[in-house]
Amino acid sequence: MRIFDPHIHMTSRTTDDYEAMHAAGVHALVEPAFWLGQPRTSVGSFLDYFDSLIGWEPFRAAQFGIRHHCTIALNPKEANDPRCAEVLQHLPRYLPKDGVVAVGEIGYDSMTPEEDEAFAAQLQLALTHDLPALVHTPHRDKAAGVDRTLAVVKESGIAPERVVVDHLNEVTVRQVVGSGCWMGFSIYPDTKMDERRMVAVLREFGTERILVNSAADWGRSDPLKTRKTADAMLAAGFTADEVDTVLWRNPVAFYGQSGKLELEDSDAPGADATYEGNSVLRGVRAEV
Amino acid sequence: MTPDHLRTTLTDRMTEQGSKWLAGACASVAAEPGVVRGLFPLVGRRCGRGPLDPADPHGWTVDDAARSLLLAALPLTGAALLEEIGELYRTGDAAERRAVLRALPLLPVGDGALPLVRDALRTNDTRLVAAALGDYATDHLDAETYRQGVLKCVFTGIPLSALPGLPGRADAEMARMMAAFAHERRAAGRTVPDDIAPFLALFPDVTVPGPRDLQDVSTATTATSSTTDRPSPREA
Numbered sequence: 453m454r455i456f457d458p459h460i461h462m463t464s465r466t467t468d469d470y471e472a473m474h475a476a477g478v479h480a481l482v483e484p485a486f487w488l489g490q491p492r493t494s495v496g497s498f499l500d501y502f503d504s505l506i507g508w509e510p511f512r513a514a515q516f517g518i519r520h521h522c523t524i525a526l527n528p529k530e531a532n533d534p535r536c537a538e539v540l541q542h543l544p545r546y547l548p549k550d551g552v553v554a555v556g557e558i559g560y561d562s563m564t565p566e567e568d569e570a571f572a573a574q575l576q577l578a579l580t581h582d583l584p585a586l587v588h589t590p591h592r593d594k595a596a597g598v599d600r601t602l603a604v605v606k607e608s609g610i611a612p613e614r615v616v617v618d619h620l621n622e623v624t625v626r627q628v629v630g631s632g633c634w635m636g637f638s639i640y641p642d643t644k645m646d647e648r649r650m651v652a653v654l655r656e657f658g659t660e661r662i663l664v665n666s667a668a669d670w671g672r673s674d675p676l677k678t679r680k681t682a683d684a685m686l687a688a689g690f691t692a693d694e695v696d697t698v699l700w701r702n703p704v705a706f707y708g709q710s711g712k713l714e715l716e717d718s719d720a721p722g723a724d725a726t727y728e729g730n731s732v733l734r735g736v737r738a739e740v
Numbered sequence: 741m742t743p744d745h746l747r748t749t750l751t752d753r754m755t756e757q758g759s760k761w762l763a764g765a766c767a768s769v770a771a772e773p774g775v776v777r778g779l780f781p782l783v784g785r786r787c788g789r790g791p792l793d794p795a796d797p798h799g800w801t802v803d804d805a806a807r808s809l810l811l812a813a814l815p816l817t818g819a820a821l822l823e824e825i826g827e828l829y830r831t832g833d834a835a836e837r838r839a840v841l842r843a844l845p846l847l848p849v850g851d852g853a854l855p856l857v858r859d860a861l862r863t864n865d866t867r868l869v870a871a872a873l874g875d876y877a878t879d880h881l882d883a884e885t886y887r888q889g890v891l892k893c894v895f896t897g898i899p900l901s902a903l904p905g906l907p908g909r910a911d912a913e914m915a916r917m918m919a920a921f922a923h924e925r926r927a928a929g930r931t932v933p934d935d936i937a938p939f940l941a942l943f944p945d946v947t948v949p950g951p952r953d954l955q956d957v958s959t960a961t962t963a964t965s966s967t968t969d970r971p972s973p974r975e976a
Contacts, residue, residue, distance in 0.1 A: 506834065507833060507834045507837070507863075507865065508863070508864075508865060510834065511834060511865045511866075511867070545777070545831050548781040548782065549781050549833045550781065550784050550833060550835065551833060711785075712785070
C-alpha cells in the first residue's frame, strides 16, 4: 500500500514516527505551516520555522524514505498578532522554493477582520505564484466559518479545484461538496473525525476530490491514521484501487497542480540506504 | 572547478532547453544582479538535479553547477558580492545553500564568506556539512574549526574521501581527536568507521588514550572494555 499524507505536522513528531509511517506505507507527505502550541511573537521565529520546512525537515524525512513537501503561510490565529503580520511580506521569497507545493494553512480561526485581510491577501499570493491553497476551517463555529470561507474563496478568483477546504466533518462536507473545492478530512484519535466516520462519508460522497490526513501535531494525534483509514475502507468493502485513489492519487492530483511534486525518490534513501556510500544514520540517530 | 570547466561539463548533463535557460539567466544576472534572487530558486526545476559526474556521486550536482555559474556571473565584488551571496544563502532552501557553499572558491570573496561555512557546519544536514568543507574551507578555514568539521563528518557518516582538504590538512591534533573518537567507540563495543585508519597511520606518534584516560570507562563497564586500541570483539 502506498500512502501520501496531505497534511501532517512532522516538526512535532519523532524519528520513531517516521519509521512507523514508512513501515505503514507512507512514502510522501505535505507539512503545512501552522501555529505551534506556544504563540510566536516575532517575524524571526516564523522565518526559522519556514526555513526548517524547506531545510531540515525534508532531510530528516528523507532518512526514513519519505518525500517531504510543505505549504507556507501566515496562519489565521497568529495573523491576529500585529507583531507577526509582517510575515506576509516575507512569503513571496518562500513560495517559489522547490518543496513548497501550496499556500497554507490559511483561512479562519476566530473570523476577525485581521483574519479576513490575511486570508484574502494569501489567496492572491496563491494566484500570483500559481500555487494551490490549503484552507483551514475553524474549530469553533465551524459551519459559519465554512460558509464564509467559501465566499472568500469565490471572491478571490482562484479556481475552486485549486483549493482544499480542510478539517471537514459529516455536517460541513455538505456545504463544500457543491463548491468544486477539494474536501479535506483530518482523522484524529478522538476529535474532528475518526476512521469509521470517514468511511461513512466516503460511502455517501464517493472518493472524488477527497483528501484524508492524519494532521498529527503536538496535540493528541496519531501519524498512522491515514493507514488506519485505509484499513477501515478495505474492511468496509472498498477496493484496493479506491483506497489508492483516496490515499495516493488524490493528494498527488491536488498538490501536483503546483508543478513541483517530486516523487521519484520517495522511497530512497530508506533506513538502510546510504549517503554517498555511507549510512546517513551511522552517527545521526545515536549522537545528535 | 572553474566556471569554464563547469560550463563544459554541464552541456552534457542538461537538456537543450535547460542550457538555453541557464545562458539567458546568466546574461540577465550579469546585466542586473538583483534578478539572481528570483532565478536562484528555479534552477533545480529548469536545469535538473542529478550528479554532475555520474561516476562521482560524492561530487557536485547539476543544480550546484548551474547555480555556481549564476553566482560567477554576478558583476559584483567586495562587500556587495558578499552581501548578495549571504542573502541568497540565508533565504535559500537546503539545495540553494549547498550551491552557495560549493560556489565559494569561484568567487572573489577572500575569507569574507567564512561565516556561511561556519553556519553550515553548525547544521546536522550532511549535504550542507559536506559542501561547507570544500575547496574554500580547505584554503580559508582555521585549523580548529576544520578539525571539528572533519570529526563531524566521521560522526554523521560523510566519507572523508569526499573532502578535498584531506589528507593535506590533516595534522597531529586531528589524528588525536580521531584516535579518541575510535577509543570511545571501542569502549562502547561499537564499530569504528574504516576511513579514519589512514589518518591515524599518518601520525604514528599521536598518543592514544592510555590506562589513565580509561579510568572512568573501566569502572563503568565490564572487562570487555579494551584497555588498548585493539579492535573489540564486535568489530572482528
